[in-house]
Amino acid sequence: MANPALTDNLLSFAIPAKDCRGRIVRLGPALDEILAAHDYPSMIRNVLAEAVCLTALLGGLLKDDGAQLTLQAQTEAGVIRLLACDYKDGALRGYVDYDRERFASQAIDPTLASLFGKGYLAITFDLPAPRGRNQGIVPLEGASLAEAVQQYFFQSEQIPTLIRVAVGENSGQISAGGLLVQHLPEGEEGRERLHVRLDHPEWEHIEIMGGSVQASELTETDLPLEDVLWRLFSESDEVRVLSGKPCVKGCRCNEDHIRGVIARFPKEDKKDMVDDDGNIAIDCAFCSKKFTITSASLNN
Known part of the structure; x- marks a missing residue:
């Protein structure tokens, strides 16, 4: 069974000497609640679990109360017709609409391309006035949703970004964990980015260390998230854990x-x-x- 103190939690962190910020999350019971609303096949369930985990990571970048992050994938001739998730003040929800007959004819381990066909990923930040809505759209390309989101930051935000997400199952319980690390040249989080170097040597070092994270480290429900960060970035002068936020299943329908x-x-x-x-x-x-x-x- 998952340790409740170590799941459904989102941590913000910074590595000041390397001008990097990040988010790390692990979902357990809250994710189970979201997935239990529909009888998804395991492959569709895992895709949604990955999407919900990504939504939590992206939502963790929001600073304002009441701001909302929506991740939506729309496809043309895909087995998955629509995938939608959102995050608001720690509340997560997600849903997949898919063609059951076409899914049944898929290979045992279908690729992202075979599930989504020609698809597009839309990431929308709804911020309080006067900033309003900001949306970026990128093709659904790569081996995973995490790769597609990583490409969004490269194309739309021009921020060097590393994203890793893993989905696991232990004794019938689903857990998902994710890591997002970004390089913010010219200072820590909150300062204006004057320029971006995708080949910055400090970023290359952090990217290698962050990329070494194991799926088991992200999904292991008895391993504190702070310990994962220490394992990955202990070579840095300081890894500063800034804040933690609980995640819950939160549908706003009533x-x-x-x-x-x-x-x-x-x-x-x-x-x-x-x-x-x-x-x-x-x-x-x-x-x-x-x-x-x-x-x-x-x-x-």
Whole structure:
């Protein structure tokens, strides 16, 4: 069984002498809750687990309360038609829509390309006003979702970035862990980046050390995340753990929220939603809950 104190936790860290920042996360029970909402085959489940872990790492870069990170993969002619995850104030959720018949005909160990076909990965940062929304879109290329996200930082943000994610299972429990390290030339996190050198010697050293992380170190639920950082970067003068944040399964669907969404539709559209019994039926894809709202209870 997972040690509750060592799972569902996201740590921020910095390596000041190397001008690097990072995030490290391990998910356990919260991930189980997200995956349990649907009866996914193990391969689809693992893809979603990787995506949720990546979403936690990216969400950990947010500084403002109420900010949201959304990771979404859309495909053309893929077995997986849609993958969506988001992070807000430590709350995670995720969902995969896939073609069951086509998945059944796949190889035992399908590649990312065979699952997604021609796909695109959209990463959206929703920040408080006045900054608003910032979105980057990159092709779904590489051997894993982690590689595709790493490519996003190279293309859209031009920040040297290393990302490693692993998914494991122990006694029927799924765990996932991830490491994200970035090089911020010209100073620590929070200072303006004046230029970026992708071949900076300090970054090359950190990239080698971070890249040596083992899948078992990321997913082992009895190994403190601080110990993983020490194993990887102990050669540095200082590894500064800045903060920790718990991660939870957090779907925002409830009857009040559903009513608020319906209220934004024009009157004629709301009429079209009503079934023969005078109800509006809403299914939440994320948590698999069903809501029934009576037409008479809405303020038309």
